Amino acid sequence: MSQEATVCVVDDDEAVRDSLQVLLETMGYRVNAYDSGVEFLENCALQEAGCVLVDVRMPKMSGLEVQQRLRTDRPELPVIIVTGHGDVPMAVQAMRSGAVDFIEKPFDEDMLLASVESAMSLARKSHEEDELKASIRTNIARLTPREREVFDRLIIGHANKVVARKLNCSPRTVEIHRARIMEKMAATSIAHLVRMALAADIEITDD
Amino acid sequence: MRLTWATTLGVCGAAIIALVIFGTPEEIWSANRIFPGMTLLMLVMLGVLFYWRYQSIKRANAKLSDAIETGRKIERALQLRNQAIESSINGIVITDVEDDIGRVIYVNPAYEELTGFSAEELVGQPPDILRPGKVATPELKALQTSLTENRPVRTTVRTFRKDGSFFWDDIHISQIRDENGEVSHRIAIHSDISDAMDKEIELDNSRRALQSMIATSPDGIITIDRHGAIQMFNQTAEALFGYSESEVIGMNVKMLMPHPYQAEHDSYISKYLKTGEKRIIGIGREVTALRKDGTTFPIELAVGEIEINGEKQFTGFIRDITQRREAENQLASSQNRLKELQSEFVHVSRLSAMGEMAATLAHELNQPLAAMMNYAQATRRMLQSVDSGENDRPIELMTKAVDQAGRAGEIIRRLRNFVAQGETDRLLDDINDVLNEACALALVGARSDGVETTMALAADLPEVMMDRIQIQQVVVNLIRNSLDATVDQERRLISIRTSLDEQNDLLVSVADNGPGLDKAVAERLFQPFNSSKPDGMGIGLSISRTIIEQHGGRIWATPNEGGGVVFSFTLPIGE
Numbered sequence: 153m154s155q156e157a158t159v160c161v162v163d164d165d166e167a168v169r170d171s172l173q174v175l176l177e178t179m180g181y182r183v184n185a186y187d188s189g190v191e192f193l194e195n196c197a198l199q200e201a202g203c204v205l206v207d208v209r210m211p212k213m214s215g216l217e218v219q220q221r222l223r224t225d226r227p228e229l230p231v232i233i234v235t236g237h238g239d240v241p242m243a244v245q246a247m248r249s250g251a252v253d254f255i256e257k258p259f260d261e262d263m264l265l266a267s268v269e270s271a272m273s274l275a276r277k278s279h280e281e282d283e284l285k286a287s288i289r290t291n292i293a294r295l296t297p298r299e300r301e302v303f304d305r306l307i308i309g310h311a312n313k314v315v316a317r318k319l320n321c322s323p324r325t326v327e328i329h330r331a332r333i334m335e336k337m338a339a340t341s342i343a344h345l346v347r348m349a350l351a352a353d354i355e356i357t358d359d
Numbered sequence: 360m361r362l363t364w365a366t367t368l369g370v371c372g373a374a375i376i377a378l379v380i381f382g383t384p385e386e387i388w389s390a391n392r393i394f395p396g397m398t399l400l401m402l403v404m405l406g407v408l409f410y411w412r413y414q415s416i417k418r419a420n421a422k423l424s425d426a427i428e429t430g431r432k433i434e435r436a437l438q439l440r441n442q443a444i445e446s447s448i449n450g451i452v453i454t455d456v457e458d459d460i461g462r463v464i465y466v467n468p469a470y471e472e473l474t475g476f477s478a479e480e481l482v483g484q485p486p487d488i489l490r491p492g493k494v495a496t497p498e499l500k501a502l503q504t505s506l507t508e509n510r511p512v513r514t515t516v517r518t519f520r521k522d523g524s525f526f527w528d529d530i531h532i533s534q535i536r537d538e539n540g541e542v543s544h545r546i547a548i549h550s551d552i553s554d555a556m557d558k559e560i561e562l563d564n565s566r567r568a569l570q571s572m573i574a575t576s577p578d579g580i581i582t583i584d585r586h587g588a589i590q591m592f593n594q595t596a597e598a599l600f601g602y603s604e605s606e607v608i609g610m611n612v613k614m615l616m617p618h619p620y621q622a623e624h625d626s627y628i629s630k631y632l633k634t635g636e637k638r639i640i641g642i643g644r645e646v647t648a649l650r651k652d653g654t655t656f657p658i659e660l661a662v663g664e665i666e667i668n669g670e671k672q673f674t675g676f677i678r679d680i681t682q683r684r685e686a687e688n689q690l691a692s693s694q695n696r697l698k699e700l701q702s703e704f705v706h707v708s709r710l711s712a713m714g715e716m717a718a719t720l721a722h723e724l725n726q727p728l729a730a731m732m733n734y735a736q737a738t739r740r741m742l743q744s745v746d747s748g749e750n751d752r753p754i755e756l757m758t759k760a761v762d763q764a765g766r767a768g769e770i771i772r773r774l775r776n777f778v779a780q781g782e783t784d785r786l787l788d789d790i791n792d793v794l795n796e797a798c799a800l801a802l803v804g805a806r807s808d809g810v811e812t813t814m815a816l817a818a819d820l821p822e823v824m825m826d827r828i829q830i831q832q833v834v835v836n837l838i839r840n841s842l843d844a845t846v847d848q849e850r851r852l853i854s855i856r857t858s859l860d861e862q863n864d865l866l867v868s869v870a871d872n873g874p875g876l877d878k879a880v881a882e883r884l885f886q887p888f889n890s891s892k893p894d895g896m897g898i899g900l901s902i903s904r905t906i907i908e909q910h911g912g913r914i915w916a917t918p919n920e921g922g923g924v925v926f927s928f929t930l931p932i933g934e
Binding site for chain 1 (some may be wrong): 729
């Protein structure tokens, strides 16, 4: 994913679409605009998207439907629903379905900024999390099978001695493995190791 | 002095003796002047005697003749009477008093003819009527009493003929007394009154039939005379008014009327009697009647007029129409309710239409407004990013532009608030109930002639928060569209269904067997200002969609298998 995530604007009204793009660009965002939900889903590189601003009232595919589709295809992508005045029930429904926010037209630029920014940071955060997760997993993958065995038992919280007994080797061997693991994982403590394991969503088993 | 022949002879004899004694007449004449005087006297006496005798003989003759004449007259009279008896059409039987009951001594030919018995068969026998062994009817008892008490009697019995048939016999028996005052004979006069009896029986039957009709008539029947006094008051009238017949007979019929009729009824009668103008006679009218307990009730009154023995009488037929009135009132109030619903509907439809128009307007206006504000804000930001004092004025103006755009937005917002239906009109309601009312409204009128409507409403559906009138507007809209769609179908079928869908939301569908939707129409179906016909009651699919979506539901159309369209909408059960 590139450094700058894009804001995806989906609205069937040309003027609204264009003006929104202009405004967001003055706020410093990269913007991709689409005139329908269908076009957006077909053409947008979802991996590059930071957040989606979608108008709820559109022909063919409504904003809610777009959001439903995104939930299955790319659930971490934050969706902001754009409503006209009085679409509150729909907005509430959108929120329940997982939209992160809704904003009313005509847009107040400060509210727009706040909303988009929080969505983007969410995205960023989740992106970062993804990246972190990926790198941790990569590191874990680099452990040798024996190291992996030791790692699995260390993060449960067993002491070296216990690990040694479980793996049928000497505590000294365990210590050596442990040092190598710390190095490979770039961890500073067992606690750190545990955090990393959790972040990476590793399956933790005990025997 | 009785001038008998003996006397006369005696005197003449004396005269002759005197002659003999005293000589011949010349001797008598010469003998004595006294003697001649005496002889003269004697002659004169003789003459007188003869004269008297002649007169008495004449008188006796006359008496005899009279007596003979009288005798003849009596005989003639008797003969006449005899003939009268013989030829009378009434049967006449004369009995003696032998053995108390008596024996028949004479029957006239009429009796023979009446009974079929001959005189020979009857004479010498006890009178048939009184023969022992007859059934003891009161009539027979009366006859027997007359016998024992020797009083005349008149009664009617069935007299049996020789052939076994009978006739109605009006019998009059009277006693005949001798010079001592003792009853010596009885005479019975028989009249065949069968015809009259039959007529009477027939009349009696008619009378009883009529009485039964009057008694069992479902209408009250009251007759009054020309003064208004009640003559007859049948059972139904008793039941209707709460009076017994005896309580009202003779009273003025106006007691059965409430004011003001009570005060005026007498004048109604007298006016009619005077003018002959019929106001109610033969016409009938709905009026109010007054019961004994003081309550009133509505009746239909028909009045007939009859004349009996020259006197006018009026007959009133009274029908209690309380139930009919109630039914009429219920019908009227249902019709009123329907009218009310209709106008409420039209009113709210118009409001909805207005609201929808305002909503559409607001939505449409919002787009350019939002774009405008975006552009203005963007421009201002661009100007602000350039750090130069030259842009102060443009920045200021842009700000003003943004403010004005915001103001426009506020106005639109307020307008929408003004016409939008608030959430406060929502209540928990039963969709089937709501639908039934809506269907009644939608199917009113000629548009729905010949349409077969099937309603399949699921039982036990939960109640849902909804604005009743709004949902009804949607339903009416859908049904009317279906009616329009099926106008050219031979068999017009509309089916309405309620159920729960898989998500446990209320599902309502309206299906028709019309031509269905073509693709072009289907795409623009729910868009505003799309419908072809504006209608006071209908509000269009666009509004329908707004309403349903505001309730949190969805509305859509699918083809009906077999032809036509199914419109469906959901209403979420709620939190």
